[in-house]
Amino acid sequence: MSQPKYSTHHGMTDILPDEVKKWQYLEQLIRTEAELFNFEEIRTPILEQTELIVRGLGQLSDIVSKEIFSFSRGDDHYVLRPELTAPVVRSYVQHHLNQRGGAQKLYYIGPMFRAERPQRGRQRQFHQFGLEIIGSSDPIADAEAISFMIHIFRKVGITNTILKLNSIGDPASREEYKKALKTHLQPHYEKLSEISQKRYHNNPLRILDSKEEEDQPFIQSAPVITDYLSEDSQQHYQQVKEYLQNLGIPYEEDPYLVRGMDYYTQTAFELISPDLGAQDAIAGGGRYDLLVEEIGGQPTPAVGFAAGMERLFIACEELGIELGTEKSVDVYIVTLGERAREWGLRHLLDIREKGFSATMDYLGRSMKAQMKDANRENANFTLIVGENELNDGLFILRNMRESDEEALTFTQILSKLEKERDKE
RNA sequence: GAGCUUGUAGCUCAGUUGGUUAGAGCGCCAGGUUGUGGCCCUGGAGGUCGUGGGUUCAAUUCCCAUCAGGCUCCCCA
CATH class of the missing domain: 3.30.930.10 (Bira Bifunctional Protein; Domain 2)
Structure with a gap:
């Protein structure tokens, strides 16, 4: 790339x-x-x-x-x-x-x-x-x-x-041990790795941590700190x-x-x-x-x-352990036409006010595209709003999991959502 | 800091023994259904083949360098 x-x-x-x-x-x-x-x-x-x-x-x-x-x-x-x-x-x-x-x-x-x-x-x-x-x-x-x-x-x-x-x-026991360790390593000093030689002077304890091949025999035969506690x-x-x-x-x-x-x-x-x-x-x-x-x-x-x-x-x-949950949204408002978009924008807040997550399309897309988007967002419900719904005040609440829908007033929709939440 | 290895679309990867327009699946966008998602079908967008230089008539392909990822050493969580 x-x-x-x-x-x-x-x-x-x-x-x-x-x-x-x-x-x-x-x-x-x-x-x-x-x-x-x-x-x-x-x-x-x-x-x-x-x-x-x-x-x-x-x-x-x-x-x-x-x-x-x-x-x-x-x-x-x-x-x-x-x-x-x-x-x-x-x-x-x-x-x-x-x-x-x-x-x-x-x-x-x-x-x-x-x-x-x-x-x-x-x-x-x-x-x-x-x-x-x-x-x-x-x-x-x-x-x-x-x-x-x-x-x-x-x-x-x-x-x-x-x-x-x-x-x-x-510190006191560690000093004791450091001395013993150095005494043990002293005769083999020349055979130690370069890093370990440096540590011999600076911080001999760290030699025990060494993964260098050539150090291993001396580490294995080294005194053990727990004997010096x-x-x-x-x-x-x-x-x-x-x-x-x-x-x-x-x-x-x-x-x-x-x-x-x-x-x-x-x-x-x-x-x-x-x-x-x-x-x-x-x-x-x-x-x-x-x-x-x-x-x-x-x-x-x-x-x-x-x-x-x-x-x-x-x-x-x-x-194979998965942490966290999949993303999802409670309500996706699907809008048809400018009047519906205005309605949606206002009512998103009412839904959120009740503690439900809610979103809508920002791209002015077709209804089908909005439904697809709702599916992708893992929406529990879509709320479908068009001219018909605005005129008679009954909006379509579609349960995306069950794939069924009913026409309800907005007040009924809110209480329906709350009922669903209580079930859980 | 050292050795090895990889680098092609948003992602996972094919491919090019150097030769006109570089592929697939998934994802994305649109249409099939002028108001209904998941499955299916059709079409589309998206890549100066990591970057720079060299060799060559010609480089995504070969060489060098560089950057980034991975493995190992070192060290650490």
């Missing part, structure tokens, strides 16, 4: 009317369920200060080092938010949300931006929903976050997921696992699961969908007990997760 003069940027897509139904469905589901879990929505700006994201996620994280959309205007440095944990925490600190009392249970839905190379399940503008529980160190918060995450996927019908679970401990961390992890068992949520422990952002501590988890191919992480999260302080607030424990909405839809597609 020839290239249009203007198009979306690389890796950014329009959500067209035919697809928007499933988005609305999912957003509605998330909102309804979040309310049931007693979470409150929070909305933060698309643009954040560069420094927040750099401090929050870590200078060396892949996201910050190569995937950030940023620009400056005067002395202000802007980034398009690549995730929402740091912004939500920023908001929490900025507005002293701790003063509202208790743990803050927040959820969000919205677009994120990462300058990655696009492919299926990975767009430069993509959408996440997620939640953050700020102000509780209790493992019950971890369990609730995971529970909500699983709950949404189950509600949608995605049940064949794998929950991977790990604990990366508190402090007693508190161990207890916390143990408690999370017990809560998950009580909730009937199966999980797989993966001692090599490490998350990409620097702010994570203790519990780390990922939800994997076998239906996604290369981008198989459909949701991920964990505890980040140090982030609030890092951003300038009081030391405050927190836990949360984020899920990729596009990836959720891909999984649905693979599983």
Whole structure:
């Protein structure tokens, strides 16, 4: 096809009317369920200060080092938010949300931006929903976050997921482990992949995440972080696992699961969908007990997760799950002649006033074309108006599903519609 | 950031071993029924064959570049 003069940027897509139904469905589901879990929505700006994201996620994280959309205007440095944990925490600190009392249970839905190379399940503008529980160190918060995450996927019908679970401990135990890991890798340093050699110095934990062939033998023989957890961390992890068992949520422990952002501590988890191919992480999260302080607030424990909405839809597609309903309209007014069009224009409002959706032809088309259009719009009823009907005040209400029709006054038509609605 | 692969109508795809007007199905518009949809029939609109350059008498077809999609790596949701 020839290239249009203007198009979306690389890796950014329009959500067209035919697809928007499933988005609305999912957003509605998330909102309804979040309310049931007693979470409150929070909305933060698309643009954040560069420094927040750099401090929050870590200078060396892949996201910050190569995937950030940023620009400056005067002395202000802007980034398009690549995730929402740091912004939500920023908001929490900025507005002293701790003063509202208790743990803050927040959820969000919205677009994120990462300058990655696009492919299926990975767009430069993509959408996440997620939640953050700020102000509780209790493992019950971890369990609730995971529970909500699983709950949404189950509600949608995605049940064949794998929950991977790990604990990366508190900072002290992690330092211990880092030392042990480096000691283990030291003799093999020359044999490690280039990336892993770099990470050896910067962020040795991430070596565990490596998919490089040459690293695998050393990763498999590496010490396991869960052996280095402090007693508190161990207890916390143990408690999370017990809560998950009580909730009937199966999980797989993966001692090599490490998350990409620097702010994570203790519990780390990922939800994997076998239906996604290369981008198989459909949701991920964990505890980040140090982030609030890092951003300038009081030391405050927190836990949360984020899920990729596009990836959720891909999984649905693979599983044959259809979300949302077909489009339809309650009443399509079919008009014949100018007088009828005027009548229709006025009476559309009366119908809508009663809570029924209503439309009519805007193109001055033939009756047949209008009927066809009504069919395409999936109209429940057509209301046929011509000179005859205007003269005797009886209009034809055609039930498009039953294919029968009757002549009624407009008042009768409205009550007929209401009767039909009550049947449902 | 790297490798591979694809790019023909709104959509899904044929086709052209380089040669006058590029096809199908679906969708769209109109008519068959001068006031009645879904099925059927007839007709129509819609494509400089992703874009730019090169080779050639001639390129949608071959070559190069570029852009976009897909798969994989990397990373992540």
